[in-house]
Amino acid sequence: MTLNAYSFELATKVVFGPGTIREAGREAKKLGMTKAMLIADQGIIGAGLTAPVEEALQEEGIRYVIYDKIVPNPRDFHCLEGAEFGREHEIDGMIAIGGGSSIDTAKAIGTLMTNGRDIRTWAGLNLLEREIPPLIAIPTTAGTGSEVTFDAVITDTKTHEKLNILDLKIAPKVALVDPQTLLKLPSRTMAACGIDALVHAVEAYTCKAACPHTDAYALYAIDIIQKNLRGAAASPDMENCTGMALGSTMAGIAFGYSDVAAVHCIAEALGGRYDTPHGVANAIMLPVVTEFNIPSNLEKYANMAKYLAVDTSNMTKEEAAYSCVDALQKLCEEVKIPKMREVEGISPVDFPELAEASFRNISTLDNPREITVDDYLQLLNKAYFG
Template identity: 50%
Template sequence: MLWNFNFNLPTTIEFGNGNVKNIGKRAKELGGNKALLITDKGLAQTGILQKVIDSLDQEDVNYIVFDETTPNPKDVDCQRVYQQFKDSNIDLLIGIGGGSSMDTAKAIGTLLTHGGELKDRYGVNLLEREITPLICIPTTSGTGSEVTTGSVITDTVTKQKEAILDIKLAPKLAILDPELTLTLPKSITAATGMDALTHAIEAYTCNVSQPISDALSLYAIELVAKHLPLAVKNGNDIEARENMLLASLIAGIGFDNSDLGAVHAMAEPLGGLYDTPHGVANAVFLPHVFEFNIPSNLEKHAIIATKLGANKEGASLEETAYEGVVLLKELASKIGIPDFRDLNNVNPKDFSFLAEGASVHLCTQSNSRKLSRSDYLKLFQNAYEAVPQH
């Protein structure tokens, strides 16, 4: 194979237990005089936000707190926050939490530097300048948004998720402190962990994969397979937490330099319509898309299966690859991911709308096997009709 690829990592990464205490110094180094802290109310009550504030106070960095971020961030909320703070001389953003807080921070940064409306920036490379300097502090192990050049926002008019994709969106700094993930509830640990696994699998199998992202993705798959069940079982297992945060990070770097595929093309319309947690949506579709994609690259899917634990002696590549489908279903069941039919508000009458949204999603172009709208419709139906795993 003759490789021809680019690899970017515009974000500086600091990884280690307790290093959230450095946020004040890092904010000052980035020239921050007045920071906008973007988080959610649940996280604000855990004490994590206070650790950030204490560090900023120690370095005399001024700040404003916005703690009303919601899951699957909405365009109208981002516009409202921008209007609220656009005249506040904000020169630094700090996103604290899961992907929703970090994506909201990126969207607000876009508005602070470009004005107008978010819908004018949906697409690839439509930003004219870098956004307001951004520091991201993830408290979940799933999205990798702290090192990605994208922000996913729900358009409240179309009920579709849209994306701003541009290297000018990249955070300046990612501070990853595994201790901040110790308080994460089991359900969110499970869902975000499956999100990281989906990122790694899709980055590795998509038709624009490249060798550096492949290496990162395979390591991330291995880490999730080993440590996600442990992190769900015992949230205080710091080794499992550390390895899951690392898996999320490197999977994020991987897919940001590769792409995703049909799982995300299905999950994002579902989240846009029903407000389904993104990691859960990925988890319920992952085994079905994985099975659909196997014929496109037997070897890669078999390799993934071995990383997940397939080790049947004498098995062919095909047998090993299909064992991966079973292992993905078993993993989701083991950590308590609900079945598709049990998710709130899911109605088969909406599958045609969802299939249409998936068929025009940007990730569809990168999926390892071509899909039509009818293929997506069948995948939604298959996932809904699947034998319950619980």
């Protein structure tokens, strides 16, 4: 077996299981927090999901303040505001509760608190000068995997593009992954977030940055997500929510230490321009981009089909590889992901600019097949017009 040299470094301690959200106080104390900033959107607060965290902090004598200016596709100005809020209240640690928006906002707030300046300054790979304040991440959706990644995706409100901060210095110190937090997720949210997690695993496994360690996490995630997503979207229970929570975190490790590719490049362009929910944007592009990428590595796509529960025993390698497209399309349909033309706001008039924005994304370089601006344009048209 011949392999190129690579490194693999896990930066986040993962605590997994029912009730782990109540470990927030003990973990915060271990990290030396005396005054924490809880970062959560108003929906999470209203649903009572911050209450056990607040109780856990109180039990350990840790003071806290709450920052709730969190929106989907997090905005640069909210991160700047959050950094000022943190400095004003002299916080020495952060606890993010919610989906990727809360966790990514926390990472960006921490970046600005310890490094100063603005989001665009730190957008790129390994640019930070100092670590962020210690961060505990508590995901309440099974999708982004942000609790175990060193990536924050923030919307530049001037250019309407997504900016990526990629640096181990922003990785959460602890991820508290509690499947119980998923039990009351709306079906649409579970479906979109679940496909988002699946895309993370698919792209982590097939992109140019993949390695044997990330392959193992990615294939495990693909298997467990496809087994549990339909049930979790239709009728969530502890079994399928545990599967989805685990699959999402495993997929997060996979792409966090590998990369994503063209599906995400387009999804981030759509989110930056239209505020399209990230999971939906990923889902509508997944089948067409997968079909485009398959010629780059028939072996991997044929193997992936097995983890998507396709019986490939009587197929050629090429047939098995292309069976991934139908399997992914069918799963998206079964969990009621809309078609691209059904998503509010998306206009083919903008596709040339969206293709350019997609091409500029940092992950274009790791797409398994060489891809051009014209390729991106054709993929957008194919997803929209069929």
